[in-house]
Amino acid sequence: MRQVIEEGRNVVKGLRSSRTLSLDLEDAFASVQQELTTESRKERPAKFRIIIEGRQKPLNPLLRDEIYRIGREALTNAFRHARADHIDIELKYGSDVFRLSVRDDGCGINTEFLQTGRDGHLGLPGMRERADSMGAELHVFSSPSEGTKVKLSVPGQVAFRDPPARRFRWFRTRRATVA
Secondary structure (H helix, E strand, O other), X not given: OHHXXXXXXXXXXXXXXXXXXXXXXXXXXXXXXXXXXXXXXXXXXXXXXXXXXXXXXXEOHHHHHHHHHHHHHHHHHHHXXXXXXXXXEEEEEOOOEEEEEEEEOOOOOOHHHHHHOOOOOOHHHHHHHHHHHOOOEEEEEEEOOOEEEEEEEEEHHHHEOOOHHHHOHHHHHHHHHHO
């Protein structure tokens, strides 16, 4: 019963507040780190870094929310379970892909749980379902000696929101031809 209550609390915490909706991913993940560091009450919390690679581009708002939820789940797992000294999250804005990577140097994930997740827990299966629903690839690598790495790759044509000039290019061309 205690596990069910904790899972329910985690789901509620994972829901985004209106303040978080207005933040970019970097700020949203920084606030998750602050929340989880306070919550974990470790004597020596893990060192946390956010790394941005490439020029930031606006993300499709619906996918941005799903990316956030996947990243939040990966960070939650790292802060709560990995016993890591270092946790990094990397946001890579490429020309044709958006990548999110969460790495820790903790104890790793049991190989049995790596494929199917733990009974009664929605973490890894939920992350995989979210990735599949948006046409993204999710890979989770883990070993006791190297920790865990969660890597999400979203195709650019799906991830990035078209700037207004590109969105209406077809309309202007079409209109000029008809006139």
